[in-house]
Structures are given as structure tokens and as C-alpha cells.
Amino acid sequence: MAPTTLDLFADDEPQQQPRRDRIGEQAFVLRGFALPWLEQLLPALEGVLAAAPFRQMVTPGGLTMSAALSSCGTWGWTTDRNGYRYTRNDPQTGLPWPDMPEVFLQLAQAAAREAGFAAFVPDSCLINRYVPGAKMSLHQDKDEKSYAAPIVSVSLGLPAMFLFGGFHRSDKSQRVPLLHGDVVVWGGVDRLRYHGVLPIKDGRHSQLGEQRINFTFRTAN
Ligand code: MD3
Numbered sequence: 571m572a573p574t575t576l577d578l579f580a581d582d583e584p585q586q587q588p589r590r591d592r593i594g595e596q597a598f599v600l601r602g603f604a605l606p607w608l609e610q611l612l613p614a615l616e617g618v619l620a621a622a623p624f625r626q627m628v629t630p631g632g633l634t635m636s637a638a639l640s641s642c643g644t645w646g647w648t649t650d651r652n653g654y655r656y657t658r659n660d661p662q663t664g665l666p667w668p669d670m671p672e673v674f675l676q677l678a679q680a681a682a683r684e685a686g687f688a689a690f691v692p693d694s695c696l697i698n699r700y701v702p703g704a705k706m707s708l709h710q711d712k713d714e715k716s717y718a719a720p721i722v723s724v725s726l727g728l729p730a731m732f733l734f735g736g737f738h739r740s741d742k743s744q745r746v747p748l749l750h751g752d753v754v755v756w757g758g759v760d761r762l763r764y765h766g767v768l769p770i771k772d773g774r775h776s777q778l779g780e781q782r783i784n785f786t787f788r789t790a791n
């Protein structure tokens with residue numbers, strides 16, 4: 571059989587190339603980018619959560635966040651009545667946040683590179699857990715020492731409708747559906763854009779169950 575004919579058959583295979591959707595000048599959704607990493611990612615996540623279980627936190631205004639949080643890496647993002655900040659220790663255990671697993675770091679760096687951000691060195695990974703009904707209101711990520719580094723966000727489990735706004739809370743938001751395995755990278759001129767997550771719809775994910783888990787990699791300090 572001629573090679574050209576073979577090529578025609580080869581084209582019948584589904585293309586596994588992850589798609590890159592541009593949602594801002596320097597903001598990209600890498601569709602399915604995390605899928606090949608899952609086999610290593612999920613056991614590493616279990617290890618982190620054994621040392622620093624999910625817990626709900628209170629905002630400075632006294633409201634309990636609907637998403638439950640954990641962290642790993644040198645710095646963990648926390649909130650309580652005294653404000654938002656990064657801490658070296660988990661306030662619940664008094665111990666340092668768990669180390670960032672190597673596979674977390676490798677995935678975050680590979681995604682940043684794919685979106686055009688070289689040399690991303692995250693020192694913090696916030697892990698958010700959403701059950702159906704949980705949401706995150708529009709906000710900016712402003713607690714980091716510098717805004718020079720991008721942010722990498724990995725979505726797992728139930729789908730979410732992500733809100734990608736402008737530089738003022740009242741600016742119109744675009745809605746970006748995020749699925750299991752999608753990775754979003756924001757940086758540069760888009761780093762301080764408002765964003766949020768609409769309430770997660772009821773459902774059950776075959777691997778993750780009735781939840782959405784999001785990793786947010788940042789350079790905090
Ligand atoms: C857009 N978490 O924890 S990161 C957060 O799905 C948070 O749990 C989202 O927002 C979640 O703060 C995903 C999304 C994100 C992070 C930084 C951004 C979006 C951004 C910076 C600029 C623009």
C-alpha cells in the first residue's frame with residue numbers, strides 16, 4: 571500500500587493535540603493539557619491532602635467561602651477575619667504547608683511555557699475544592715508581591731463556567747467553560763483582570779466524583 575494511503579488511514583485517529591484557545595492578549599486555555607499528567611497528579615494530590623486537608627475559610631468580612639481550600643509549596647494562601655495573606659505554615663496544623671510535589675511543578679512550568687511564559691517558578695499552589703453550588707465571586711489576585719509572573723490554573727472533575735472580566739469589577743465578563751483537564755494561563759497585561767467561577771452545577775465526574783478541584787499556581791514572594 572502506498573504511503574499516501576497509509577496517511578489517509580492515520581488521519582482517522584482522533585487528534586490528541588491539545589487546543590490552545592486565546593481568551594485575552596496574554597491569557598490562554600490549554601484544552602486537556604493536564605490529562606496526560608493525571609496518573610501522577612492524583613496520587614500526589616492525595617499525599618498533599620493527607621497532610622493538609624480541605625477546610626473552609628472565612629473572609630475578612632466574616633463570610634465563609636463556599637470553596638474549601640488547601641495549599642502546598644513554600645507559601646499557602648489563607649484568609650481569616652484579619653485579612654488575606656500568604657503564610658509559611660498551615661494555620662490549622664501549625665506545620666509548614668506540604669512541599670509542592672515535583673509533578674505539580676513540572677505541569678505548571680510546562681503549561682506556562684506552552685502559553686509563552688518562560689521560566690515560571692511558582693512557590694505556591696492553592697487547591698480549591700468546589701461541591702455543586704459552590705462558587706467564587708469576581709475578584710482580582712492581588713496578594714502576591716509581584717505581578718510579573720503568570721498564574722497557572724488546572725481544572726479537574728466537574729465542569730465550571732469561568733468568568734473572565736476586565737480591570738474593573740463592573741466590566742463585562744466573558745464566560746469560559748472549563749472542563750476536566752483544562753489548564754488556563756494568565757500573565758502580563760491580563761494578570762490583574764477580575765475573574766470568578768459561577769456556581770458549580772449538580773453532577774458526578776467519573777474519576778473525581780461530585781466535585782471540582784482547581785490548582786492555582788502562583789509566585790507569591
Ligand atoms: C484571571 N481560582 O483561587 S484561578 C482563586 O477556579 C481563583 O478556583 C479559580 O480564582 C478557580 O483565586 C481559578 C483563576 C485565575 C487566577 C488568576 C487570574 C484567573 C485569573 C489572574 C488574572 C486573570
Ligand code: FE
Nearest residue numbers: 709710711765
Ligand atoms: Fe483568583
